[in-house]
Amino acid sequence: xxxxxxxxxxxxxxxxxxxxxxxxxxxxxxxxxxxxxxxxxxxxxxxxxxxxxxxxxxxxxxxxxxxxxxxxxxxxxxxxxxxxxxxxxxxxxxxxxxxxxxxxxxxxxxxxxxxxxxxxxxxxxxxxxxxxxxxxxxxxxxxxxxxxxxxxxxxxxxxxxxxxxxxxxxxxxxxxxxxxxxxxxxxxxxxxxxxxxxxxxxxxxxxxxxxxxxxxxxxxxxx
Amino acid sequence: xxxxxxxxxxxxxxxxxxxxxxxxxxxxxxxxxxxxxxxxxxxxxxxxxxxxxxxxxxxxxxxxxxxxxxxxxxxxxxxxxxxxxxxxxxxxxxxxxxxxxxxxxxxxxxxxxxxxxxxxxxxxxxxxxxxxxxxxxxxxxxxxxxxxxxxxxxxxxxxxxxxxxxxxxxxxxxxxxxxxxxxxxxxxxxxxxxxxxxxxxxxxxxxxxxxxxxxxxxxxxxxxxxxxxxxxxxxxxxxxxxxxxxxxxxxxxxxxxxxxxxxxxxxxxxxxxxxxxxxxxxxxxxxxxxxxxxxxxxxxxxxxxxxxxxxxxxxxxxxxxxxxxxxxxxxxxxxxxxxxxxxxxxxxxxxxxxxxxxxxxxxxxxxxxxxxxxxxxxxxxxxxxxxxxxxxxxxxxxxxxxxxxxxxxxxxxxxxxxxxxxxxxxxx
Amino acid sequence: xxxxxxxxxxxxxxxxxxxxxxxxxxxxxxxxxxxxxxxxxxxxxxxxxxxxxxxxxxxxxxxxxxxxxxxxxxxxxxxxxxxxxxxxxxxxxxxxxxxxxxxxxxxxxxxxxxxxxxxxxxxxxxxxxxxxxxxxxxxxxxxxxxxxxxxxxxxxxxxxxxxxxxxxxxxxxxxxxxxxxxxxxxxxxxxxxxxxxxxxxxxxxxxxxxxxxxxxxxxxxxxxxxxxxxxxxxxxxxxxxxxxxxxxxxxxxxxxxxxxxxxxxxxxxxxxxxxxxxxxxxxxxxxxxxxxxxxxxxxxxxxxxxxxxxxxxxxxxxxxxxxxxxxxx
Ligand code: NA
Ligand code: NA
Numbered sequence: 001x002x003x004x005x006x007x008x009x010x011x012x013x014x015x016x017x018x019x020x021x022x023x024x025x026x027x028x029x030x031x032x033x034x035x036x037x038x039x040x041x042x043x044x045x046x047x048x049x050x051x052x053x054x055x056x057x058x059x060x061x062x063x064x065x066x067x068x069x070x071x072x073x074x075x076x077x078x079x080x081x082x083x084x085x086x087x088x089x090x091x092x093x094x095x096x097x098x099x100x101x102x103x104x105x106x107x108x109x110x111x112x113x114x115x116x117x118x119x120x121x122x123x124x125x126x127x128x129x130x131x132x133x134x135x136x137x138x139x140x141x142x143x144x145x146x147x148x149x150x151x152x153x154x155x156x157x158x159x160x161x162x163x164x165x166x167x168x169x170x171x172x173x174x175x176x177x178x179x180x181x182x183x184x185x186x187x188x189x190x191x192x193x194x195x196x197x198x199x200x201x202x203x204x205x206x207x208x209x210x211x212x213x214x215x216x217x218x219x220x221x222x223x
Numbered sequence: 224x225x226x227x228x229x230x231x232x233x234x235x236x237x238x239x240x241x242x243x244x245x246x247x248x249x250x251x252x253x254x255x256x257x258x259x260x261x262x263x264x265x266x267x268x269x270x271x272x273x274x275x276x277x278x279x280x281x282x283x284x285x286x287x288x289x290x291x292x293x294x295x296x297x298x299x300x301x302x303x304x305x306x307x308x309x310x311x312x313x314x315x316x317x318x319x320x321x322x323x324x325x326x327x328x329x330x331x332x333x334x335x336x337x338x339x340x341x342x343x344x345x346x347x348x349x350x351x352x353x354x355x356x357x358x359x360x361x362x363x364x365x366x367x368x369x370x371x372x373x374x375x376x377x378x379x380x381x382x383x384x385x386x387x388x389x390x391x392x393x394x395x396x397x398x399x400x401x402x403x404x405x406x407x408x409x410x411x412x413x414x415x416x417x418x419x420x421x422x423x424x425x426x427x428x429x430x431x432x433x434x435x436x437x438x439x440x441x442x443x444x445x446x447x448x449x450x451x452x453x454x455x456x457x458x459x460x461x462x463x464x465x466x467x468x469x470x471x472x473x474x475x476x477x478x479x480x481x482x483x484x485x486x487x488x489x490x491x492x493x494x495x496x497x498x499x500x501x502x503x504x505x506x507x508x509x510x511x512x513x514x515x516x517x518x519x520x521x522x523x524x525x526x527x528x529x530x531x532x533x534x535x536x537x538x539x540x541x542x543x544x545x546x547x548x549x550x551x552x553x554x555x556x557x558x559x560x561x562x563x564x565x566x567x568x569x570x571x572x573x574x575x576x577x578x579x580x581x582x583x584x585x586x587x588x589x590x591x592x593x594x595x596x597x598x599x600x601x602x603x604x605x606x607x608x609x610x611x612x613x614x615x616x617x618x619x620x621x622x623x624x625x626x627x628x629x630x631x632x633x634x635x636x637x638x639x640x641x642x643x644x645x646x647x648x649x650x651x
Numbered sequence: 652x653x654x655x656x657x658x659x660x661x662x663x664x665x666x667x668x669x670x671x672x673x674x675x676x677x678x679x680x681x682x683x684x685x686x687x688x689x690x691x692x693x694x695x696x697x698x699x700x701x702x703x704x705x706x707x708x709x710x711x712x713x714x715x716x717x718x719x720x721x722x723x724x725x726x727x728x729x730x731x732x733x734x735x736x737x738x739x740x741x742x743x744x745x746x747x748x749x750x751x752x753x754x755x756x757x758x759x760x761x762x763x764x765x766x767x768x769x770x771x772x773x774x775x776x777x778x779x780x781x782x783x784x785x786x787x788x789x790x791x792x793x794x795x796x797x798x799x800x801x802x803x804x805x806x807x808x809x810x811x812x813x814x815x816x817x818x819x820x821x822x823x824x825x826x827x828x829x830x831x832x833x834x835x836x837x838x839x840x841x842x843x844x845x846x847x848x849x850x851x852x853x854x855x856x857x858x859x860x861x862x863x864x865x866x867x868x869x870x871x872x873x874x875x876x877x878x879x880x881x882x883x884x885x886x887x888x889x890x891x892x893x894x895x896x897x898x899x900x901x902x903x904x905x906x907x908x909x910x911x912x913x914x915x916x917x918x919x920x921x922x923x924x925x926x927x928x929x930x931x932x933x934x935x936x937x938x939x940x941x942x943x944x945x946x947x948x949x950x951x952x953x954x955x956x957x958x959x960x961x962x963x964x965x966x967x968x969x970x971x972x973x974x975x976x977x978x979x980x
Contacts, residue, residue, distance in 0.1 A: 044287055083500025086493070095614075099237045118241065126507070130271065140769065145708065195239065260719065264713075374830075383850065391829070516704075561704075
């Protein structure tokens with residue numbers, strides 16, 4: 001298995017799977033997951049700015065514009081589902097691998113498949129009954145009972161979209177992995193769904209430190 | 224039923240199924256097996272509630288704060304300075320993990336947020352300074368638990384609401400045990416590293432001149448910390464709001480010192496989301512499992528078992544402590560508190576113990592639950608922040624600190640004044 | 652009569668485990684009163700909603716889809732689902748329990764219909780739980796003292812009231828309310844007289860000002876399908892039991908509020924915990940201001956949320972009973 005490395009590029013950070021030898025579809029999934037995650041990150045950053053402004057307005061000018069806490073609650077809820085995909089692709093969903101580590105590779109692969117199926121099953125149920133909730137919110141035009149009176153369907157639809165994206169990406173990942181298993185491409189399947197191997201991560205760790213040093217240097221030079 | 228829950232949990236977790244899916248699917252299985260009503264339909268609503276819980280809103284802010292400190296190089300400078308000052312101590316930087324956690328606990332009401340913030344900054348330092356990973360990781364998981372003991376504390380507020388105890392009194396009562404526990408954690412590191420010096424990091428030889436020169440690297444982190452604490456204690460902001468303020472403060476510092484770049488910010492944001500996503504996935508699963516366990520009466524069954532025992536007060540207290548230690552192995556902690564405290568506290572009060580004291584004891588037990596396997600949220604958070612290595616590293620590394628917690632719990636039982644002295648003296 | 656009752660095993664979700672409704676009423680009612688009154692035929696296993704891992708506002712949707720059979724909940728928590736759920740609980744609407752009950756009785760048919768037709772829920776009872784009053788850090792002499800104060804709000808009609816007294820509203824999550832009052836992030840908080848006393852808000856505040864901002868009116872309800880599936884004798888029995896519970900809660904509200912306010916202010920308190928707050932009663936002038944704010948801020952705000960038909964219906968029921976007219980502006 002030959003893995004090309006481009007030290008310091010975004011895709012490698014944080015244990016992301018190397019997508020170079022993956023199909024366009026997988027690359028699209030990866031891009032979608034990253035984009036969703038980045039959007040959430042900006043949402044959290046925006047929430048912190050809005051809350052800071054609210055604190056300042058309240059304490060300096062005695063003004064109250066309420067709702068920053070409510071909106072950041074929605075930001076967190078949306079993040080909770082939109083982050084699922086990137087976390088899956090980066091293989092950062094926590095698995096307790098004490099036993100896994102000592103099992104033979106074929107069993108490991110079986111458990112990897114089972115893991116994706118389990119995630120898909122649970123969050124698929126959340127998606128299904130989440131839709132029931134959103135449908136109800138739309139039907140009765142539910143609003144938050146706060147001063148803001150937000151129509152709940154808006155944040156809930158965004159929240160549900162994150163779940164749908166996750167289920168879609170997880171299903172694609174599962175199909176691709178099963179396809180590779182059927183072709184007896186064990187390593188290819190491992191690259192898609194296995195727990196991050198120690199070796200792989202040592203490389204990343206080094207890369208990460210190198211790029212951080214590089215950036216810190218850059219920052220210093222530019223200041 | 225209880226045995227089935229425990230067994231199902233153990234088997235699925237051992238198979239390395241993602242923790243979030245294990246908790247959630249176990250909830251689904253229990254709902255199907257034991258509930259006469261379609262409570263499964265509640266799963267969407269519960270997941271939405273978990274995501275939008277005011278108790279959790281501060282978590283991404285704290286994680287982002289940690290990421291910003293890390294990615295901008297401020298965190299590295301901070302640990303470099305602390306290494307110069309602490310390296311002579313057996314265990315060196317691990318003490319600064321405890322100290323930083325204790326300081327952060329004064330701003331954050333949640334243990335998970337504390338562990339995530341400190342861990343984000345500290346974990347990349349392990350290899351740089353040649354530390355034994357296990358103990359280092361354990362010190363972060365354990366240090367993080369201080370978040371719910373040192374005020375502000377979400378858990379103490381909830382205990383106060385459940386038992387009609389005064390929250391200011393609980394906050395006062397938690398101060399000494401909080402400091403004691405931090406000291407005990409440090410002592411644990413000293414002892415472990417004295418017994419086995421290879422566990423401590425490389426000794427770094429620094430001159431006094433170097434040490435004082437390094438202090439400038441502490442200015443920014445300290446400034447951000449003082450900003451957050453200052454706003455909370457001056458009554459200008461709630462702890463959640465102050466967390467957001469910390470992010471804005473860190474952004475300003477980074478911008479003013481010329482460290483801000485889109486690449487850096489993007490990395491910090493992605494890191495924040497991956498950490499938050501990992502934590503929230505587990506929290507969604509845990510909330511759903513707890514809803515099902517509450518609905519079908521698992522927790523109550525255990526608690527009323529304890530309630531119905533007819534034994535001496537000391538023995539009863541021992542059983543209650545054991546109850547929390549055992550159930551705490553498996554259960555998400557906030558729900559454990561809500562489900563058990565209303566049943567257990569009246570018994571404890573009837574036995575003649577003080578409710579304020581018991582509140583602190585419960586929080587210490589909850590802290591223990593956060594770092595005991597198989598379900599320990601702080602263990603998961605620390606593992607999630609690493610790039611490599613098995614979960615067992617974190618579990619083993621946290622064990623000495625479990626011993627420290629048990630020691631403090633023992634001290635609390637032997638000397639209730641540890642908790643009760645300050646409230647008595649200061650509130651007259 | 653008991654002999655005619657069928658044997659039934661039911662489940663209910665009770666009020667929050669910290670509410671006096673649960674601790675002083677529901678807990679015993681479900682565990683003892685129902686089995687006794689039914690001659691051991693009917694058993695209801697009940698659990699407070701927070702212990703079941705629920706937040707509160709979702710109770711109605713769980714009742715609606717049958718995930719829960721029976722439940723109680725503060726009805727205004729669900730105002731987001733339908734503005735009519737806050738119609739009897741508007742801030743400043745009523746000052747005492749008998750008047751609150753008159754408003755409830757006038758509006759009951761409307762709520763019964765909305766619950767059944769829109770939410771698939773059988774409404775079994777409605778009663779005020781505790782007067783929502785102001786707990787402030789500073790001395791409050793009259794309604795004008797609230798001007799410029801940072802007041803913690805948690806729903807839309809309270810926000811309208813706070814705007815009316817020219818206070819500034821802050822939203823702070825419940826768990827942060829007491830520390831926020833202690834440190835002055837908020838100058839005043841509004842909560843039930845009973846729950847504020849029990850949660851020792853008197854530790855962090857100085858003045859109790861009984862400008863009523865609602866009653867935390869509770870409702871008991873059942874999933875309509877589950878209810879319709881019950882034998883008629885059981886329905887009659889349960890309806891009667893819930894109406895008794897309603898009466899008990901209204902009595903408890905009146906007596907409990909009175910005692911809680913005495914104890915928070917250290918006046919003739921028999922309880923071991925006493926506060927040293929000052930009670931500033933509502934003067935006649937304050938009461939006039941209340942009515943003024945009600946007419947010009949609270950009712951118009953609600954009428955806007957509720958719409959024309961809904962407002963007309965309220966005017967014909969609650970409005971006629973209390974001599975008020977709501978009008979959107
Ligand atoms: Na804290
Ligand atoms: Na545990």
